[in-house]
Amino acid sequence: METDNATVPEPSQDDFAFAPEDAAAPPAPTNARQGVLTLLTVDDDPDFQHSLRLAIGNFRFQGHSINLLSAHSATQAAQILASRPDVAVIVLDIVMETDDAGLRLVKSVREVLGNAEVRIVLVTGQPGVMSMQTSLSLLDISDYWLKTDLTYERLHGILTSNLRTWEQIHALKRARQGLQTIVEASNSLTRSRDLSDFSCRMVRELSRLLGLEPDGVMCVQESPGPDPHMARIVGAAGRFTAYVAQALADLAEEDIRNLLLQSLREQRNVDxxxxxxxFFPGSERSPHAAAYLATGRLLDATERELLSVFASNIHSGLINVSLTSRLDRLAYEDGTLGLPNANALLREVESVLAIETPRDRALLFIDLDRYAQSCLSLGIEQGDLMLQKMSQRLQRVFPPPCVVTRLHDDTFGILGQTAMLRAECIGQLESVDPDHPTHPPFISVNAARIDLDRYEGTAHGAMAMGTLLLQRARTQGMSQWVDYENGMERESNRRFTQSRDLYHALHNNEIRIALQPQVDLASGAVIGAEALARWTRADGSQVPPSEFIPIAEACGLIVPLGRQIIELACQALAALRDAGHSRLPIAVNVSPLQLVHRSFPQELAATLARHGVDPAMLEIEITESSAMEDHLANGEMLARLRSAGFPIAIDDFGTGYSSLGHLRQLPATTLKVDRCFVAEIGKTHNRLAIADMIVLLGQRLNMRVLAEGVETREQAEWLMQRQCPAAQGYLFGAPEALPAFLRRLEGRPAHTA
Structure with a gap:
């Protein structure tokens, strides 16, 4: 080697190859965080090593002892440093197994291990091997001393200075890594879907930030109310996982429970x-929260600062996810029963339908019989009690993994494995009371099931199909079960398409009327007509009334359709008047949906006035079942129409369930015998003929009687023998357009009142 002024030789490229850490070796200790720092001396001189141990044996740094490690070669030191990244200071001899062994070790520590924190003090027993100034400028070392200059006090001063420097560098690195962890944690937490997911993620991120085991952390949310014992555990990991969704009061570890209670009660951090x-303070619309950390040790200043930054950084995120979670509950949870709602079921069904068949899933719809009647008779409280009982029964009969939801009012939906949703379960629902299993049942239900392996539509379509199937079950009576059949959704789609086409038909004048003559049975004279709706598409094809009238009633188009029929009937009355048949009335069918509008009489009067038609010439027909459905309201409306001069006819009489008392109170002028009873004439014994009784009833009530659907001369003669004055049917004429009806009148004398 040269003297002090010589250039430093380039270290050999034959750097140390650091052996991988032994998989069976224990993890590197965290002495630095517990107040104990590690010092490594590297020297091949046993006497010098012995002297160092004696000199450092009683050394203290900030009141703490030093953990001393020794290596007798650069190769041995490299192995130690590869497994002990916590070494704070290295006292390194330059010359050992080779002249540049120390220099090669410095280069490998910095470049191979990437350890820029450890402080390196070079020492040599050979003056002039390297210049101190050159060494400090070319190598990342802290000090360079001759062994002969290392007095007791100087050695302690060197160690104190370098340990303090290492602590500062180490703290900066930990702070930088901690801040990076916090940034990554923030990104992870922003992906949280709800408060539970957010809390579980926060548990993991806090564990990663402090180097803790994940089961050492848990998070709780303060429930509404002043008692923090009712706080709910919303996120946990490891051994605490079983407590998620339970009350804080149920936490078995008393010490942990008391710390969380103290934090929530005093609204502060606890150490x-x-x-x-x-402690995470909430807001007016979000709850307070607290997170427990089982650190098992004191936290240093850097860790405390990182925790403060972490808490501040996620505080707003916690409030936001709490509000989002509350909105999510409002959107996907039923507020009365706490069950998932229709939106939640729709989301689940969409997930199931996204799976290829076989799915082995079914959708069951259930509603309560007489729920509305119970609410009206006994009050809303009784209705809520029925719903709560049903909720308990459903959850007992259809346990997880079935999903039990409340769709609306008294309708529930269950999604589960097909084998679990059987018809036999309905009997259990009607008989099992979780609170009083020996009590007799008081709940009966209707049910409809869709096998999602056979269903081909969308999730929205499945929900709508379930509602339709339930309606079908209701029409069949109490405690009915209806199963989905293949192709039902195609029929629904067809009806939807027809409803859309009907809407356009109403706006494109595709709706017309046909007039079927009503005749006097004694003379054969035409005494009136009934206006029947007809739909002719633009391409000339006909849509039967039996198809489009039910669709119009189902989708609400019956009101504009009825309004258009009345308009066309008034036009026909005006044409009859102009043709000299001013006293020939026309009957039109009116839907109950039209009657519920209190402005209906005014609309009628305005239409008649626009065409100059007498109200006595427009007979209002309403079916028997519609008249009886709400006899008080309908009776009042019919009375208003009758007082305005409109004749009132009860159509399809005998097919409903009339109360004769109510019938007598209706201001009806005509009683129409339904065609099904006319068809019995000649096939049923006269004593059993219902038509005979209806004719007699009309006479007793002083009402005009008209028989519908007369197709044979035998039926006409039978009716005349019973003194039925009027009839209509194909025997007398098919429904026809106004021009054909006028030609019919020209061939026969018109009846005049």
């Missing part, structure tokens, strides 16, 4: 020296 509780 015990071996554990931490972080």
């Amino acid at each position: 015990t020296g071996t554990s931490q509780v972080l």
Whole structure:
């Protein structure tokens, strides 16, 4: 080697190859965080090593002892440094197994291990081997001393200075890594879907930040109310996982429970020296929260600062996800029963339908019989009690993994494995009371099931199909079960398409009327007509009334359709008047949906006035079942129409369930015998003929009687023998357009009142 002015030789490229850490070796200790720092001496001189141990044996840094390690070669030191990244200072001899062994070790520590924190003090017993100034400028070392200059006091001063420097560098690195962890944690937490997911993620991120085991952290949310014992555990890991969704009062570890209670009660952080509780203040619309950290040790200043930054950084995120979680509950949870709602079921069904068949899933719809009647008779409280009982029964009969939801009012939906949703379960629902299993049942239900392996539509379509199937079950009576059949959704789609086409038909004048003559049975004279709706598409094809009238009633188009029929009937009355048949009335069918509008009489009067038609010439027909459905409201409306001069006819009489008392109170002028009873004439014994009784009833009530659907001369003669004055049917004429009806009148004398 040259003297002090010589250039430093380039270290050999034959750097040390650091052996991988032994998989069976224990993890590197965290002495630095517990107040103990590690010092490594590297020298091949046993006497010098012995002297160092004696000199450092009683050394203290900030009141703490030093953990001393020794290596007798650069190769041995490299192995130690590869497994002990916590070494703070290296006292390194330059010349050992080779002249540049120390220099090669410095280069490998910095470039291969990437350890820029450890402080390196070079020492040599050969003056002039390297210049101190040159060494400090070319190599990342802290000090360079001759062994002969290392007095007791100087050695302690060198160690104190370098340990303090290492602590500062180490703290900066930990702070930088901690801040990076916090940034990554923030990115992870922003992906949280709800408060539970957010809390579980926060548990993991806090564990990663402090180097803790994940099961050492848990998070709780303060429930509404002043008692923090009712706080709910919303996130946990490891051994605490089983407590998620339970009350804080149920936490078995009393010490942990008390710390969390203290934090929530005093609304502050709590530090015990071996554990931490972080408090997250909420807002008016979000709850307070606390997170427990089982640190098992004191936290240093850097860790405390990082925790403060972490808590501040996620505080707003916690409030936001709490509000989002509350909105999510409002969107996907039923507020009365706490069950998932229709939106939640729709989301689940969409997930199932995204799977290829076989799915082995079914969708069951259930509603309560007489729920509305119970609410009206006994009050809303009784209705809520029925719903709560049903909720309990459903959850007992259809346990997880079935998903039990409340769709609306008294309708529930269950999604589960097909084998679990059987018809036999309905009997259990009607008989099992979780609170009083020996009590007799008081709940009966209707049910409809869709096998999702056979269903081909969308999730929205499945929900709509379930509603339709339930309606079908209701029409069949109480405690009915209906199964989905293949192709039902195609029929629904066809009806939807027809409803859309009907809407356009109403706006494109595709709706017309046909007039079927009504005749006097004694003379054969035409005494009136009934206006029947007809739909002719633009291409000339006909849509039967039996198809489009039910669709119009189902989708609400019956009101504009009825309004258009009345308009066309008034036009026909005006044409009859102009043709000299001013006293020939026309009957039109009116839907109950039209009657519920209190402005209906005014609309009728305005239409008649626009065409100059007498109200006595427009007979209002309403079916028997519609008249009886709400006899008080309908009776009042019919009375208003009758007082305005409109004749009132009860259509399809005998097919409903009339109360004769109510019938007598209706201001009806005509009673129409339904065609099904006319068809019995000649096939049923006269004593059993219902038509005979209806004719007699009309006479007793002083009402005009008209028989519908007369197709044979035998039926006409039978009716005349019973003194039925009027009839209509194909025997007398098919429904026809106004021009054909006028030609019919020209061939026969018109009846005049």
